Amino acid sequence: MLAETPMQRERAETIFEKSKPGRRAAVLPEAEVPEPTLEELIPAKLLRSEPPRLPEIAEPEIVRHYNRLSRRNFDLDSGFYPLGSCTMKHNPRLNERIAALPGHARLHPAQDPKRAQGALELMWLLQRSLAEICGLPHVSLQPSAGSHGELGGLLLTRAFHADRGEARHKVLAPDTSHGTNPASVTMAGYEIVKVATDERGGVEMDDLRAKVDDDVACLMLTNPNTLGLFDENIAEIAGLIHQVGGTLYYDGANLNAVMGQSRPGDMGFDIVHVNLHKSFSQPHGGGGPGAGPIAVSDRIEPFLPRPQVVRRESGNGSGPHFDLDHERPKSIGRLRGFQGNFGVFVRSYAYILSLGADGLAEASETAVLNANYLKARLAGGRAGTHLPIAFDRHCMHEFVLSGKPMKKELGVATLDLAKRLLDFGFHPPTVYFPLLVEEALMVEPTETETKESLDAFAEAIEQILAEAEADPEKAKSAPYTTPVRRLDEVKATRRPVVRQSLGG
């Protein structure tokens, strides 16, 4: 019998603690030029007296440190990761290979567009592809992530209304909306107004009608929404918003359900953000990078951020060329430096080229099939009793269970179930979101999972529930086998220690 796993035995030590004076990894080139003292070049008062206390450590131990650290992460390339709303789909290594080509990786962002034609063409092609997928004619690639796209979309809305001499103050969003939606609303200077959810999991139409007026700048919607359900009233909703002159914003986090099946533009949305790190396979990197391009309708186009990638016909018949258009008088301006997360564009465009029209449609189909299958598996057995589905209808690419009965009857909270799943080698679903569902468990298997993985996950849930029926403590004290066990999050927030102390 073992007291600890090998990883548990290995106590955390930061790279700063492994430092020893005099060690180093980097050797720098010779200066080759005259070497006056720094004070001869820059006034002493503007100079630093002591270098920052970075670690002193030779290369082999740096490599070991981060290699060992890496193994303290669970990752998508090791196992099932049904983190709802995050679309943890396979990250093809092909895309990494292509992104690493020097023509991409070592291309300076201020390179003259004449000498960056390949990059601009790729961006233009990605814009066209996303426009087609979203069913909206214009795309800006600038936003760095979904939430950045949301902010951009709301600033577009503001500019759109300002251009018409209007100042509106309210933005509507359902109570199931993602936290970034209201946060973006606040940052964009609007007031958020929550709309209720009906018993089928869609927007409560009466509530919506009651709240729609001409102070409404925008309605932000995720469709399928964060319950994994397609809002069947979307056409009517769009009508209501457009009637009062508002814009309809599509949070594209769930686009993976509808690629090649249904298009936000066709549903009536004016502005869509696309999370390239979700539907388009950019690896999540432990929390980024991503990218959140926005697709918009004609009426929003004039306000898109600057610069915009454009294709121009050469007058001289030498074929089209690509450029950055800065002359956009109505533009909201920049959302960030340079042209956006180009490295992400490369990966996502490689993904689109790999799958093609059919492949994208098939991906969404399989994502929906996998979700419904897993939902069906979990509707039986103990999960059916303890973890009922929140809204009982076919789902799209994800679904939400409620751990309320489990908590009530077994004393085991959703959090406990999640922690116990860790011992079974699974990443837990998203927990406690959407807020609407008590003890929520949001499951998104994605299309790249096998039926075997789904079955194994369902069996693990069954086993955990069986175990909890016999002894709820088992789950409540879980996990047991992870590199560290349950952590004191309260302490970390009450008395935050957010950097390694180095004394002095």
Added chain:
Amino acid sequence: MLAETPMQRERAETIFEKSKPGRRAAVLPEAEVPEPTLEELIPAKLLRSEPPRLPEIAEPEIVRHYNRLSRRNFDLDSGFYPLGSCTMKHNPRLNERIAALPGHARLHPAQDPKRAQGALELMWLLQRSLAEICGLPHVSLQPSAGSHGELGGLLLTRAFHADRGEARHKVLAPDTSHGTNPASVTMAGYEIVKVATDERGGVEMDDLRAKVDDDVACLMLTNPNTLGLFDENIAEIAGLIHQVGGTLYYDGANLNAVMGQSRPGDMGFDIVHVNLHKSFSQPHGGGGPGAGPIAVSDRIEPFLPRPQVVRRESGNGSGPHFDLDHERPKSIGRLRGFQGNFGVFVRSYAYILSLGADGLAEASETAVLNANYLKARLAGGRAGTHLPIAFDRHCMHEFVLSGKPMKKELGVATLDLAKRLLDFGFHPPTVYFPLLVEEALMVEPTETETKESLDAFAEAIEQILAEAEADPEKAKSAPYTTPVRRLDEVKATRRPVVRQSLGG
């Protein structure tokens, strides 16, 4: 308490067992050309009826399979790996980056030398560098590993003697020699004659004198030898062999001890192989690839393998160019296809450029320092009692302990100690080699280890021995925490199962 570690719980399943008919990862390009049936192009009797039963599995699960598998390996980038004789030194990632450049990785071996000047120049530069390090003027890069170099060296010896009208039959090697030495001797058609070791760990001179005669083709020596000791009589030994017209072969596995300090050529050796995967940082790859270039003296040069990389002055004053010289009438011929393990040459040359003259000398110095320090640490405490040093003098880059007292007094064999070290997160030293030392433990820390790692290793040994004094069963049943525990090697050899059965 835990019944099993997470890795132990995960039972081995091969990629073939994960196969499911109809799945696939590769999508192939369209043929683009006419597609007659194969029988129209190749007679049916020469065609295969059923494709080989390769796995059917989509890319995400292939990646997961090998990622998970990888974590069932201990590796140099995770911890201390003092595997004697193998020089497990840090493998710089820079070298991987350079080897992956398309100009290296996608260069066809049959490219016309005119259009492979960079590759040939690199090979030539590596030849010159190894010649300088070995103190011998000519180098062939062809051999694929040390043992291949040995075979090559013996065939060179044969050719050298044949050229003088001699046919000799015996090759001498000390009883401490590595297994490849006698195996190469046999393959080269010679008879091996063992030479004894004296009480200082060097060649027993009387025994050598008794065995040297004019039927001796060659003496193969490792210096420092596999005990980690420099043979102080090397000059005399060389004299004895040369006197009878034999060649002196240097097994370069231990070159890491003497780079920039002492050169085999200066010691009197005629032929040297260099394991680029040891002293020159080519990663070991789980058992290759490596490369075993040979450096030779003038008298051996005419017999070197074909083709040889040469630098030629252009008659027209346009500077030198590089070529493959096939016109070597006395050459022993090829030892393999094309030009050798070029990818390994790139890595090792990058390493030589990185360290330079001083760095290489410093590497050997530090390797020797680290070995002697660890030896000193292990001379104290329980190791000093249970695991005495086999030959008590300063060592070079490695040293050999004997577990004989430990086995006798505690009933714990060297193998048990090695297995118990696994639980402490260390790769064990080489065990049961050299054969001369009973219950041998051969420790080579290399220069890239920190003092802290050496200390931790010494402390682990101390702890294991303390534990063994109290309860020898602890070691004898070790390991406990590895992905699998002690394996039945006898069964694997008695009733070998060497492939996955697929039924049918």
Added chain:
Amino acid sequence: MSRYTSATPADRDEMLAAIGVGSVEELFAQVPEPLRLGRPLDLPAGMSEAEVYERLAELAARNADCEEQVSFLGAGMYDHYVPAIVDAITQRSEFLTPYTPYQPEISQGGLQAMFEFQTAMSELTALPVATAGLYEGPSSVASAAYLAIGATKGRRRFVVSRGVHPHSRETLATYATGFGATIEEVGLEGGLTDAAELADAVDGDTAAVILQNPNFLGAVEDVEALGAAAKRNGALLVVAVDPMTLGVLRPPGECGADIALGEGQPLGNRLDFGGPSFGFFCGTEALIRKMPGRIAGETDDVDGRRGFVLALQTREQHIRREKATHNICTAQALNALAATIHLAWLGREGFRELGELLVRRTAYARERLATVPGVELLHDAPVARELALRLDAPMGAVLDRCAERGIAAGYPLGREYPEYEDGLLVAITERRTKAQIDDLAEALGPVIQAEAGDLVANSATKSPGGA
């Protein structure tokens, strides 16, 4: 089934049976018919891996990258050498493929890396609190402004030096329409922020004074002196810094900065035509609960083992929604990891040496380039790693001619600084050798002469420039 999906026809049948429907079609019935696309997307058919590679390698080859050109382009992103271990480690699946560490027990690798990143950035800036990172540089400036509104109880006026990166100022302007804030720009004088104008501009309604150091023209500012106006008026002092200069330049935390932030690309990140990189964001203890984005914090597990978690999550959108300090969710964790590894690789001494190398090579470049006929210094303030010139010839033509010789000569200032229509910003990294600097000088001379004709004749005899 594609190469990335696994549902065989047999699987599909079993799965549909378990669901209790006859086809996947039925599952999509919730999408009203008129909204179904009903046709294939108008995109090309899928391609094999080799074909995708060839196609995109072909596009990549149409870019003039820094492997092919000798590049003096900077302006916020720099062609530093990224050590091989950065790629090797960041490409490990364990770092590459997980998401934000919501489950800390199985995310200690990422969380500890964040903690180390925070420590490193805190050391660089000499400020006690660092976040785990924002999107990139310019939007971090806007995020600092947003924070300043809250930290000053709603002041909505920003005083910004024209030495701040134009992209940062433009981004701030974009965001400010949402914040309902106003921006006042302070001009440059001799390459440096006009101290008097700045002092005048700051008032009791000012939420923040925003500076950049070195500023966009490469000049090293006296941040402490400039910042006094902010202190006097209770405004935050926000300083955007080039992290690569912080081995030698006085860190913002020692100059009175409340917030130091910047573009992180120079630390271990590729150029990538502008992204992804990351923004770092550091501040005083007082601001910790107002910070944007993730922060890793140290704690213990139930058995007393040291561990790390996302701390202070109550600042964040997923908990606080409309009351969050920021809307950021997916950020740039992998890019921050790259920086952490790069900094560990450089180490304390290497980081300082690199800073010194940049300063010395830049000084050499300035002296050398100033001797070129037709070139003069745009300012003679001290510089660290980038310098500004004026050229006596049409900028576009000069840059094209240099490009023909394989040199990207620098960043033309004209678009963003009409006052410096003839201005060129030249950046130096440790990859730019003395020989390359000399080549640039030797290329510029004849190129300017050719483009400017005899305009340059009268400046041909001047002596080396500089201070």
Added chain:
Amino acid sequence: MSRYTSATPADRDEMLAAIGVGSVEELFAQVPEPLRLGRPLDLPAGMSEAEVYERLAELAARNADCEEQVSFLGAGMYDHYVPAIVDAITQRSEFLTPYTPYQPEISQGGLQAMFEFQTAMSELTALPVATAGLYEGPSSVASAAYLAIGATKGRRRFVVSRGVHPHSRETLATYATGFGATIEEVGLEGGLTDAAELADAVDGDTAAVILQNPNFLGAVEDVEALGAAAKRNGALLVVAVDPMTLGVLRPPGECGADIALGEGQPLGNRLDFGGPSFGFFCGTEALIRKMPGRIAGETDDVDGRRGFVLALQTREQHIRREKATHNICTAQALNALAATIHLAWLGREGFRELGELLVRRTAYARERLATVPGVELLHDAPVARELALRLDAPMGAVLDRCAERGIAAGYPLGREYPEYEDGLLVAITERRTKAQIDDLAEALGPVIQAEAGDLVANSATKSPGGA
């Protein structure tokens, strides 16, 4: 201290004190003074990482690689597309940096991968036993010959087709001086091994008959028919195969081969100017204890868990020394892993499809090229992935002219086959598109015309070649 070593001056002092010496120098005292080098090595000083990169990237740029040229070079190594997952996985430290799995408990990753490799190669060749791999192709032929001596109780005569790769025949000849063996070569007739000559050559002293399929001229041999002579005389039938053809060609195990081996490069390995790659080596059950190199075998641990170990180590040098079946130690494990991953990626169907694609494109290329004036087929035997032509113009000049057009037209046969001085071997992979084949055809015509003058006039009207 270098960047890779850690002993600081303080460490050194402590360590020397523990050892009980005053300097490292003292430790080297065992090296007699006259043998001490006493001067620095005559090598350049160490360089920074960036400088080493630049220097070697510069050398690399002086090679015309397959990224830059359209290459029809083959002759044993082929420009196949290596899927990205191969690099991603083989570059993981866990596979890249350990050594041979002597400690199986901590080497299950490598051992299981070997076991999978063996299974895959066994499937490909249809022989029950596969080893974990040898150095590369040609030396594997010599290793098979060595085995054959033992398996035939000391026969020392090999009959070898001239269709076997010249490098294999040369390597065999080199080794044979050690084995004390003789070699008889059998000629080719119409591109194929002369069956009658072969039958005559084999006798009761013959240890092995060695064939290659497809042979060096690209022709598909009737291995079973040719092998009959070996069977009759109790010699082993050894067949070198191109693994990429084994999705479509009858596998050696079904043709009576005792040993099938070959160059593994086409499976997941880079060209690397010729290495490292690996040799695969498969045989019948009867030969298992005579096999060279590592073999992974399945077994159980003390708790009954399935595991893998190095099996049958008593064949090996480290146990059996001079009685070992071979001298190999460090082999090519990582390259074999690359092959395993590539094969899993191709999968059962993909592997067959790839074989078919090669056959069809090669057929197209043969037909297309044969229409070029000045080109005729060297033989019209069936081909799978490589074809042999005769050109009516000086070979060197034709190849140079094609190279100027960015095409490596193929492998000239002249050096190794004086009888085919005008012979050119053209290899096809899935990367060589129809358009590229057409380009080659279009380039060859004018080039030959230019080089050969009116010599070609009379062949200009001939019809497409082929069988």
